Amino acid sequence: MPVKPSRLPPARLAPLAGAYAAVQRNRRQRLLLALGVLTALTFLSAWVAQVDLPRLLTHISRFFGYFDRLLTLEGGDAAGQRVWTDPGEWFWGLHRWLPLLADTVLMAAVGTLLGTAAGAALGFASAGNMVRNPWLRHAAKRLLEFCRTVPEIVFALIFVLAFGLGPFPGVLAIAVHSLGGLGKQFSEAVENIDMKPVEGAIAAGAAWPAMVCFGALPQVLPSLASYALLRFEINVRGASVLGFVGAGGIGQDLLEAIRKFHYSDVSALLVLIIATVVVIDLLTGRLRARLAGMERAA
Amino acid sequence: MSSALREIALADLPGLRARHPRQFRLLTPGRLRAVAALLAVAALLALGLWRMEIEPARLLTGIGQLLHFLRLMLPPDPGGWAQLRMMLQGLAETLAIAFLGTLLAALLAFPLGFLAARNATLHGVVRFASRRLLDGIRGVDALIWALIWIGIVGLGPFAGVLAIATADIGTFGKLFSETIEAADRRPDEGVTAAGGGGPHRIRFAVLPQVLPVMAGHVLYLFESNTRSSTIIGIVGAGGIGLQLAEMIRTLEWQAVAFILVLILLVVAAIDALSGRLRAAIMGRGEEPRA
Numbered sequence: 001m002p003v004k005p006s007r008l009p010p011a012r013l014a015p016l017a018g019a020y021a022a023v024q025r026n027r028r029q030r031l032l033l034a035l036g037v038l039t040a041l042t043f044l045s046a047w048v049a050q051v052d053l054p055r056l057l058t059h060i061s062r063f064f065g066y067f068d069r070l071l072t073l074e075g076g077d078a079a080g081q082r083v084w085t086d087p088g089e090w091f092w093g094l095h096r097w098l099p100l101l102a103d104t105v106l107m108a109a110v111g112t113l114l115g116t117a118a119g120a121a122l123g124f125a126s127a128g129n130m131v132r133n134p135w136l137r138h139a140a141k142r143l144l145e146f147c148r149t150v151p152e153i154v155f156a157l158i159f160v161l162a163f164g165l166g167p168f169p170g171v172l173a174i175a176v177h178s179l180g181g182l183g184k185q186f187s188e189a190v191e192n193i194d195m196k197p198v199e200g201a202i203a204a205g206a207a208w209p210a211m212v213c214f215g216a217l218p219q220v221l222p223s224l225a226s227y228a229l230l231r232f233e234i235n236v237r238g239a240s241v242l243g244f245v246g247a248g249g250i251g252q253d254l255l256e257a258i259r260k261f262h263y264s265d266v267s268a269l270l271v272l273i274i275a276t277v278v279v280i281d282l283l284t285g286r287l288r289a290r291l292a293g294m295e296r297a298a
Numbered sequence: 299m300s301s302a303l304r305e306i307a308l309a310d311l312p313g314l315r316a317r318h319p320r321q322f323r324l325l326t327p328g329r330l331r332a333v334a335a336l337l338a339v340a341a342l343l344a345l346g347l348w349r350m351e352i353e354p355a356r357l358l359t360g361i362g363q364l365l366h367f368l369r370l371m372l373p374p375d376p377g378g379w380a381q382l383r384m385m386l387q388g389l390a391e392t393l394a395i396a397f398l399g400t401l402l403a404a405l406l407a408f409p410l411g412f413l414a415a416r417n418a419t420l421h422g423v424v425r426f427a428s429r430r431l432l433d434g435i436r437g438v439d440a441l442i443w444a445l446i447w448i449g450i451v452g453l454g455p456f457a458g459v460l461a462i463a464t465a466d467i468g469t470f471g472k473l474f475s476e477t478i479e480a481a482d483r484r485p486d487e488g489v490t491a492a493g494g495g496g497p498h499r500i501r502f503a504v505l506p507q508v509l510p511v512m513a514g515h516v517l518y519l520f521e522s523n524t525r526s527s528t529i530i531g532i533v534g535a536g537g538i539g540l541q542l543a544e545m546i547r548t549l550e551w552q553a554v555a556f557i558l559v560l561i562l563l564v565v566a567a568i569d570a571l572s573g574r575l576r577a578a579i580m581g582r583g584e585e586p587r588a
Contacts, residue, residue: 045394049455110346151529157546163360168350241439274437
């Protein structure tokens with residue numbers, strides 16, 4: 001015998017359906033309100049930022065034209081041809097650009113190293129489970145916040161005035177800015193560790209440095225290294241523009257090429273920078289995957 | 299008692315050594331690896347110091363200069379009402395650039411993220427092409443994009459909006475495609491089993507899972523863009539960066555300090571606001587699962 005599907009009697013169904021409709025209406029109203037606020041903010045920002053759509057539409061062809069010219073050779077026998085027809089002419093300045101590119105990567109590496117060391121120290125100092133003194137912790141936190149918020153190119157502008165032109169102020173700027181970001185990540189990693197080894201070290205009579213060295217550091221070392229590698233990749237990209245303000249690296253040449261409309265030079269430099277970033281991305285990605293494996297095994 | 303144990307252990311040291319050779323080895327593989335890593339780091343630092351031509355004298359005068367600048371920065375002072383008005387206008391422009399740039403990038407990157415995700419793309423070739431496109435966009439800094447856009451729409455904040463938007467398409471596309479790939483497959487299978495096609499699967503199985511996460515990413519990048527749009531004015535693309543660079547170059551340290559304090563305050567406020575919004579969105583995203 002087929003089972004007759006049972007339905008709630010209408011008297012009991014009506015309030016349930018009404019409640020469902022009310023919940024749905026409520027959600028829809030909140031969504032509409034959010035969309036309304038978003039639209040209002042969009043128009044306000046468009047007005048403040050002097051958005052000019054007709055101007056964009058009339059000139060958008062120039063954007064694509066720009067890429068067209070980027071990929072066209074200017075000098076030499078093959079002028080007017082696509083750049084890849086004559087790589088020798090396209091990368092004519094390679095003997096000058098490669099050392100600059102190596103400088104850029106070196107700036108990023110040294111800056112990341114210094115930033116990691118300082119960030120680790122400050123990260124431990126601002127972790128709630130390592131430092132009991134609230135004053136020290138707050139001071140460390142505010143300092144990290146300051147270093148993180150002020151962009152590295154601003155530090156570079158100031159350091160160029162203090163230390164003179166060249167890659168050194170760039171390295172310092174990278175170090176100071178990345179210590180802010182890394183310090184925050186480190187202190188969060190330290191606050192999430194297992195406290196049992198720390199208690200064990202204290203119970204065995206360890207002073208603060210020994211406790212950090214044997215109780216806490218081994219637990220956070222893999223994630224510390226992983227964050228530092230991720231930061232290195234970001235810093236290579238950042239170091240490529242520090243030359244805009246005279247702080248070394250390949251940025252100076254790039255700025256000149258863009259300002260003087262040497263299109264094929266711009267594309268050659270961009271290709272070199274992108275290739276470097278991609279290679280470093282791949283290498284650090286592989287290292288970080290291994291570190292993640294270590295972390296899981298630990 | 300422990301000192302007695304120590305005496306016994308010390309007396310039996312040769313025996314202990316013989317029975318546990320591994321514990322007494324000076325160079326364990328782990329230690330060797332640590333020493334090698336430290337040596338590599340030291341070599342890198344030495345190479346850096348040599349290449350950067352860092353001399354102690356230059357370092358000392360530089361630090362002296364920095365302290366001098368720091369003393370001149372106090373107290374922070376905008377230097378008159380007219381300048382204060384310009385700074386506030388620059389700050390408003392900065393916020394507008396960050397907001398519009400993030401929004402535009404998110405909208406443009408949304409379809410690209412699907413094309414670059416393994417479980418939602420049309421074809422392997424499309425996925426490969428969109429991934430490489432996103433990588434290429436990500437490799438170029440926002441300041442470079444700003445220079446390019448200035449050549450097209452002229453100086454001003456509009457170029458900044460377009461620069462932030464272009465630079466972020468790469469980041470958003472990558473984050474979105476990773477989110478889509480991490481989505482739970484079971485709702486997808488459920489929709490397929492109920493007879494749904496491709497668009498249905500995306501609308502009813504993928505979108506409800508990924509939208510809250512994506513909104514979180516958008517808010518996070520908005521925070522980060524508030525920071526990057528403070529500097530985009532250095533090359534003339536609008537925002538407070540223009541005044542900041544100007545004040546640094548003309549050594550108006552009190553005004554520099556004032557602008558830095560303004561930026562710190564605004565960034566802290568935006569962080570707090572977007573943190574609360576993100577918590578609210580994430581909370582709502584978990585509602586259906588509970």
